[in-house]
Amino acid sequence: MRKGDHAQARARRADAAAVVRADPSGREAGIDTPRMYAGTSRRGRPPGTSARELELISLRLFSQGGFDDTTVERIAAAAGVSRRTFFRYFDSKADVLWHAFDGEVRRLRDAFAAVPASVPLMDAIRQVVVGANLYRAEDVPELRTRMNLIGSIPALQASAAHHYDAWERAVSDFAASRLGQDAQSLYPLAIGRATLAVCRAAYDRWVERADSSLTVYLDQALRALAAGFDPAGLAPQPGERPHSGR
Amino acid sequence: MRKGDHAQARARRADAAAVVRADPSGREAGIDTPRMYAGTSRRGRPPGTSARELELISLRLFSQGGFDDTTVERIAAAAGVSRRTFFRYFDSKADVLWHAFDGEVRRLRDAFAAVPASVPLMDAIRQVVVGANLYRAEDVPELRTRMNLIGSIPALQASAAHHYDAWERAVSDFAASRLGQDAQSLYPLAIGRATLAVCRAAYDRWVERADSSLTVYLDQALRALAAGFDPAGLAPQPGERPHSGR
DNA sequence: CGTTAATCGTCACCCTGTGACGTAATCAAG
DNA sequence: CTTGATTACGTCACAGGGTGACGATTAACG
CATH class of the missing domain: 1.10.357.10 (Tetracycline Repressor, domain 2)
Incomplete structure (x- = not known):
């Protein structure tokens, strides 16, 4: 990993989070997949996103640009996350829906x-x-x-x-x-x-x-x-x- | 395309055809996909295989080695045909079944x-x-x-x-x-x-x-x-x- | 023999999905 | 504060499915 990447990643994440909060559903994060936070913060590094966030972002991008033409790369970028991380939350691109x-x-x-x-x-x-x-x-x-x-x-x-x-x-x-x-x-x-x-x-x-x-x-x-x-x-x-x- | 490829391809096809004929179903080729021969031979180059042949070969390979571990590459090779040609007969690897x-x-x-x-x-x-x-x-x-x-x-x-x-x-x-x-x-x-x-x-x-x-x-x-x-x-x-x- | 039509092979390319490995961030114990 | 354990993440490399472009083959037709 190179040096300035994290600052950039955080910046992207801030944008993405704003989008999520502006979502009309009003529902907040909820269930995370990698280790399901149960209110009390657990041991290691906190998750950089949530299944719910990825779901909302995907839903928006799919509606705008179509399912096939929206790559996982784009979804991950919109969430401020790497492509690999997307597949840690969902087994496939379709599963998100x-x-x-x-x-x-x-x-x-x-x-x-x-x-x-x-x-x-x-x-x-x-x-x-x-x-x-x-x-x-x-x-x-x-x-x-x-x-x-x-x-x-x-x-x-x-x-x-x-x-x-x-x-x-x-x-x-x-x-x-x-x-x-x-x-x-x-x-x-x-x-x-x-x-x-x-x-x-x-x-x-x-x-x-x-x-x-x-x-x-x-x-x-x-x-x-x-x-x-x-x-x-x-x-x-x-x-x-x-x-x-x- | 290099020079001796066609002789090799024909040889592989001969083997594959023998396998098909030895199939217990006894049914012969039947319906082709690219241009559906209707008895009378048509204009251009005749098909090098048939959907039926690919189906039987696939069925055998899937049963032996499993679906996921059997690549389209292997199926095509067994039929004496290129990978690209397989996808001209079927839209996807699964469609063959x-x-x-x-x-x-x-x-x-x-x-x-x-x-x-x-x-x-x-x-x-x-x-x-x-x-x-x-x-x-x-x-x-x-x-x-x-x-x-x-x-x-x-x-x-x-x-x-x-x-x-x-x-x-x-x-x-x-x-x-x-x-x-x-x-x-x-x-x-x-x-x-x-x-x-x-x-x-x-x-x-x-x-x-x-x-x-x-x-x-x-x-x-x-x-x-x-x-x-x-x-x-x-x-x-x-x-x-x-x-x-x- | 030249033209036309149909199939095929090769090549290049994008995308999905996965395994391996090192890194980053947090908590807990010393 | 330091160290270790834990959890999540990023990068890289890779296999495989699927597609478009283009030229090469093979046969029928005139």
């Missing part, structure tokens, strides 16, 4: 554990999933831009599989316990995946058209799933033309 | 077009999907190794999204026409994705345990979907212990 999603899996599992046994299987799944998707109004814009990117960039859809897996397993495990079967057997597996499938449909609709709340779409999709997609209950949504030329 | 899957989408669309309007929506989907998965016995081993790779290597699961998309749309389009709605609206979208979801569950079960025919698993999964996963009809499969310690 799934940071928040991974948190939902935990919420999902907790909620499943709290469902009384009296609630029927598919009703329980619907309630839990809808409940895990109640976002505060101030968090919605960020969620929307993130899902917009995920829905439109192929490289991000490719990275989805890994993250969806944990989500599906949360549902499969619950279904397995209810059915008294193994989580890897056919029906629990199918239920977990089908649940995610219809939720993704709901998400896509919501991203594309801001005409309704996300939870409404989720609820509709999950009800349809539990009804076996009976055409009798599948009326076209308000604002949609029945029949159409594609 | 999805070559056959993409063909299923066409079969799917054709079958949907032939379904009489009297068959209820979900019944039609089940029959068409099961019908599109009737494989000849001699093709099953290759299918199984391919699905085994796809199910176990993360890099391949990542590439799945793009190929699944076309499959889902085939189902969504059919559902949309039956419901008189747009294919991008909530229910058709949800039906297409949920259908694929349960089929993937069936495939996974089938790959993991050779205890039953693929079509049986598919039929069971699709019937469960059409029944809204009513627990009354979800008895554990034969050979599976109800309850278990995971």
